[in-house]
Amino acid sequence: MRVLPRATIAALVLSALAATPAHAAPATSCDTPPTQRISQVQGSGEASPLAGQTVRVEGVVTGDFQKSDQLSGFFLQDPKPDSDPKTSEGLFAFARESVKDVKAGDRVLVTGKVTEFNGLTELSPVSAVDVCGTGAVAALPYKLPVEESVEDMLLTFPQPLTVTEHYNLGRFGEVTLSEGGRLFQPTDRPGVPAHQGSLLVDDGSTRENPATLPPIVRTGDSATAITGVLGYGFGSYRLEPTRPIDYQKTNPRPDKPAAVGGNVRVASMNTLNWFTTLGSRGASNAEELKRQLAKLVAALKGLDADAVALMEVENNGGASVQALLDALGSGYAAIKHPYPGTDAIQVSIIYKKAVLSPVGEARSSQDAVFSRPPLIQTFRRSGGGQPFTMVVNHFKSKGSCPSSGPDADQGDGQSCWNPTRVKQAQAVLGLLADLPNPLVLGDLNAYGEEDPIHTLEQGGLASLTKRFVPAPQRYSFLFDGLAGELDHALAGHQLSKRVTGATIWHINSDEPRILDYNTEYNPPALYQPDAFRASDHDPLLIGLNLPGR
Template identity: 70%
Template sequence: MRALPLAALTVAATLTATLTATLTAGAVPASAAPAGPCDTPADRQVAEVQGRGAATPLAGQTVRVEGVVTGDFQRGDQLSGFFLQDPTPDGDPATSDGLFAFARDTFKDVKVGDRVLVTGRAIEYNGWTELSPVTAVDVCGTGSVAPLRQSLPADGLESVENVLLTFPQPLTVSDHYDLGRFGEVTLSSGGRLFQPTDRPGVDPALNQRRSLLLDDGSSRQNPATLPPLARAGDTVTGLTGVLGYGFGAYRLQPTEPVAYRAANPRPARPARVGGNVKVASFNTLNWFTTLGSRGATDAAEQQRQLAKLVAALKGLDADAVGLMEVENNGRTALQALVDAVNAEVGAGTYAALTHPYPGTDAIQVGLIYKPAKLKPVGEPAASRDPVFSRPPLVQTFRRTGGGQPFTMIVNHLKSKGSCPDDGPDADQGDGQGCWNATRVKQAQALLGLTAGLPNPIVLGDLNAYGEEDPIGTLEAGGLTSVTKKHVPASQRYSYVFEGLAGELDHMLVGRQLLKRVTGAAIWHVNADEPRILDYNTEFNPPGLYRPDAYRSSDHDPLVVGLALPGGRG
């Protein structure tokens, strides 16, 4: 073989050495290496996306931010995204350091504790600052963010939107109306919330600042798996979660288990009221024997409803009970209730009165009593004043064997719903709701009705809270609320509406009978209980139902004790 020239040998050696070095390095030169996803840095801080105001100042812009994942709710039946928080906050108390990434379940590998770089468009979604759509999520290690200590009352929560928070103070369950449907509970600092028109000294603005909505991190309605159940008045301490927003309210999505303390245990019986006669008031929440109307939709629900009502009446064990929301079908619905109670407590224990003029409304008031304890004096009477859409029922009683008489006037005044657009019955913005003018006229008519009656006791669902005009009218006319006199303020409520407790149900007595009142109580078996425990079968998990008094209605029953001279029993 012919030898190569020296110059050619030198070039070949040089090429061989270069190729060997390159292969040994295993890669192209570093200056030509492509960058990894985590090498593309954030171009905005989270606080810049949040801004100092209620809305993001970068709306519509695509941004890249860095943070640590604090809450993972990516499933479609959850929030379809995750929360991230900047571990190096900007130090401005007016800007939030948290953000929500609406990522659906596209980035399933993301989990709490991941350090991520997220690319997406900054938007304001119905008041919630978030990234949507998210186009890239790069996991670049791990990190941790300590929850920020937060307390109520709060002047505003915008500055901690999407931030991981912990509430060291005890918070009280004030509302759980949507616990079963949406997994929501309203919590409040400083005890439960009360209606501003129910008692003096309640500030509506402070109620708002004291409140926090606890959600379940889910978008599903009527979820099969429920959050923990609690009674209104129960408490939770050390609550921890991320603060989202939706449907006009800040919502804490828990990141740790929620453990309630039973600060308001179920009362097995009403408090003792003394006396030798017990009188009660009870709204039955549409006890209908006609199926598919206002009450039960089928026979199974009707039996469930009836069992709960019977348990409540047994627990009250009153000598006379004024009833509201009984179907206006003569004595049919009322007698069916009496028969069911007597089947439990003994034949003939209770008897029902026939309402002489029940009106044309779908519901009527009713009255049942124990013939062994009380004897009607005269026939039942009713007001025919057209101001009443549900005419009051009037009956005088004496204890069996004689003695001092008293007169029950059973009422269900005009409700606050179905508001007119204008006129004196429109909502005046004073907290008393609609139809207040009509309820005042009804209260005035009741005062006229009591004139000449022996020892009147006006009772029932008056659809007015304790400091509203109708109650003031009755009190100015010489009647006294026995619950205001005998029930502590913290326990004086019979109904909860939109998280605010108050007394819609009342018992007011004349001056002479007031001397005979030995005590009064409100039996909290309904207003404090989640509605998911009621008789309905449409959405309530079947395992929760019990044939007991709890959530037999949405109103708590009232009871008063009277010490009446004469008679026996």
């Protein structure tokens, strides 16, 4: 038998191995490539061109909100944008931790069905989430307003943004921010654009009344370098922060109203349903009643006015007014309303007995145009001298709108019941003819440049807040993120000469409602028996210099 040389055998073995196909490495889930880029899923329009199709996309996790009391998913973004500025590079995957637990910075491949859910393009259901390394996405510097092209993307807002709404801060962890300062009602002052940019900042949670709250802020506070992913839900874009927001207290609480001078101080305050009847419009129980009363008394003592016009007091034969007097002490008395009407609420006047004396009987009007009849009382300083007359009003509100007719919302920004408020203003003017030095006060439910206010001004009355309060501070109410002045003080020509100052004490509209007297939603530790959030309207304070004898 012939034996081959050892070197020849080795060469033959190597040759055979080279000719044998190599076994491929075992395939992994990360080897399954994406079928589309995220930008292709998003498309350039409001809805995805691939809606209803199952796709596989690749990206880096930018925001992790997978817990069941959060958004039940995460945001991912392509770190290499395409060339079309109209397409978003981000996407939301509706995938809880049970599908795959991810964290920010993970590079993932996600398989799921393209769905439009309440205006948001997302993958739902998700059938696979594969973590295939790490990556990084830089937050895109951005300016308001936000647009569809950055939906689901990681954004940062380097410019200062101002808190302009906090109604749902306690209930849903939401705060609304604006660029260039707080936003105002377009019908409150000239030059306000009809559409103003704002950004709703959410807390990434679906829980109502969350145990962990965002910072308690006032409207007018501000923040810079806010960073998060831009989602959409409940009819608006909402930024889900990916790092804590550092708010600056650029609108600190005013411990006392600004000085108004004069020798007589007159205030006007909407009490937000001061009812001693429990379970009606105001307090639900005895504890809430006690808390509400403490806050109202703190506000009244802080105003330290010689006469106060009150709105939204229970129409119950004077019992609610008397409860206020009892809590304030013996220094105040009340004017009995001769015709409070049949509405559940009425207007009232309280005054310091040592400073002012009523002149003549209180008057009102039985004109059917008034659902809450005005209260009219002339006063003079207790030592005698020039009299003045308080004309206290609470005009028809902007709510409970009719669906048709002249009082329906006409789309002009003045909401519904505007013709009725104009008629009420005209009726008030008709009451002034024989009144010495009238001062028209109250919640007129009309902003500064609306028809009812123009009607009173054209009738010879002058707005004292427009005269004395700087425009940035001239607001008393906050609605839907827009500030404006619903509460007014207007004086006749002669009395205007005696006005030494006017101010709006911002203790209510700037404060979130989670700080009010209610107990059902508000954490107990937040309540304080102080003037802040005693109501939802800010009180006004007027200074008069009335000569004596």
